[in-house]
Amino acid sequence: MSKITLTVIKADVGGSVGHTDVHPELLEIAKEHLKEKGKMLIDFCVTHVGDDLELIMTHKGGVDNKEVHKLAWDALWACAQRAKELKLYGAGQDLLKDSFSGNVKGLGPGVAEMEFEERKSEPVIIFMADKTEPGAWNLPLYKMFADPFNTIGLVIDPSMHQGFKFEVYDMIGHKKIIFETPQEIYDMLVFIGATGRYCVRKVYTKNNEIAAVSSTQRMNFMAGKYIGKDDPVLIVRCQNGLPAVGEALEPFANPHLVAGWMRGSHNGPMIxxxxxxxxxxxxxxxxxxxxxxxxxxEGKLIGPQDFFKDVAFNNARKKALEIADYIRSMGPFEPHRLHLEELEYTTFPQVAEKLQGRWEEE
Structure with missing residues (x-):
């Protein structure tokens, strides 16, 4: 059986109004582009979360496929041009270059993709976030694949009992390391708890079958200035030796704090x-x-099911809003505002330079 590639590419091509939503016309432009030009695709779905346009595609071209990435780039570029005509906010802000060069990595858009052989039944979940960064997936992925209090399959399913392998990526040092769980959980937590620098990029079974993959692009590092948070995506395969659908969703029943929110400079609950x-x-x-x-x-996307529409997540939403009320009361003070190292691409460097001569030695 030939392998299927599942590719998710996203970008902020222009917000309507402000940073809140994607204009319906941009969604239609993307759909028409993929429909007309995407002959290499098996199937696709165009959606959005907040002001981020999401392209979900299946094909047989493998990861980093130039043809598929160019298709997505051209679709996003067409949307950005229309966004500029509509004077939408931040039109094209995630497209850092004027031309395509091999694949979209390093050009601004976020990418998560995996290649695998379809099982007898192949359920997948596409998680999409807005107003946060790639490290936001660290805690949920840990809970899905390493925490038996979340995923009972780690205890009672013989096909999961041996644990998983986590590929952790250093987004500043551009290095990666593989941790084996459960035996290296404590070592791994030293790093993935630092969500601004380290992120869980991939999860594999002990037999090296891909189980999850996240986008790890940091916009500020690529652009050299603050232009918005990264709004990451995550693909998780489920069932049959992997977390059940309900186990993959369970981490979000208790909203955790993530970096992002207003101007990408605040911690807040992910709802x-x-x-x-x-x-x-x-x-x-x-x-x-x-x-x-x-x-x-056979590569066809049967769905989607909008999982978080479920009333079972009402309490999580209520709790998140209460957390938002509390942490907002802190205004410009940490820990609501990010620590200074994370404000490197805001006004902090300019203010620090301006006042450098006024600091007196004691």
Whole structure:
């Protein structure tokens, strides 16, 4: 059986209004482009979370496929041009270059993709976040694949009992390391708890079968200045030796604090919401996460199911809003505002330079 590639590419091509939403016309432009030009695709789904346009595609070209990446780039570029005509906010801000060069990595858009052989039943979840960064997936991925209090399959399913392998990526040092769980959990937590620098990029079974992959692009590092948070995506395969769908969703029942929110400079709770409610307005937030479920059938995307539309996540939403009320009361003080190292691409360097001569030695 030939392998299927599942590719998710996203970008902020222009917000409507401000940083809250994607204009319906941009969604249609992307759909028409993929429909007309995407002959290499098996199937696709165009959606959005907040002001981020999401392209979900299946094909047989493998990861980093130039043809597929160019298709996505051209679709996003066409959307950005229309966004400029509509004077949408930050039009084209995630497209850092004027031309395509091999694949979209390093050009601005976020990418998560994996290649695998379809199983007898192949359920996948596409998690999409707005107003946060790639490290936001660290805690959920840990809970999905390493925490038996979240994923009972680690205890009672013989096919999961041996644990998983985590590929952790250093987004500043551009290095990676593989941790084996459960035996190296404590070592791994030293790093993945530092979500601004280290992120869980991939998870594998002990037999090296891909289980999850996240986008790890840091916009500020690529652009050399603050132009917005990274709004990452995550693909998780489920069932049959992997976390059940409910185990993959369970980490979001207790909202955790993530970096991002207003001007990408604040910590706040990540609220699990439906696509319909993924329109962050309060203080340009709080951060949102959506989860679309698909059954793959010979590469066809059967779905989606909007998982966080479920009333079972109502308490998580209520708790997140209470956390938002509390942490917002701190205004410009840490820990609501990010620590100074994370403000490297805001006004902090300019203010520090301006006042450098006024600091007196004691």
């Amino acid at each position: 699990p919401v439906s696509i319909e409610d993924a329109v962050p307005t309060r203080f340009d937030g709080p951060p949102r996460v959506c989860a679309l479920g698909f059954q793959l059938a």
